[in-house]
Amino acid sequence: MKTISAEEFDRKFDAGEDISEYVDWSTATRPNLEPVELTVTIMRGTKLRLERQAKQLGVSVDSLLEEWLREKLDAARPSAAE
Incomplete structure (x- = not known):
């Protein structure tokens, strides 16, 4: 090398x-790729909807939330031109 x-x-x-x-x-x-635990309190109805959506997509609730949060954070990131 x-x-x-x-x-x-x-x-x-x-x-x-x-x-x-x-x-x-x-x-x-x-x-920054090691897993960390995050505790979030949500309404029971939201949890049930998350579980249904995750099952429909064939992924875990954790994976679904990780992807959705990443998408939202990426969309909120200021562009390099700004």
Whole structure:
């Protein structure tokens, strides 16, 4: 594996160049992807609707909520042009 400075690595990455020779993929990790627990209090009717929707889609309630929250947060993110 080759070694370069962080600045050079970032420049190559930002330019879309192949950076594979500078990364040890066997030890690479992606930060902020570990699961964490979140407690939310909702109305019983909302919970039942969530459970029905998740069942209809063939996913867990947790997976459904994760996807919906991610979509909502992505839509609320200011664009780079602003």
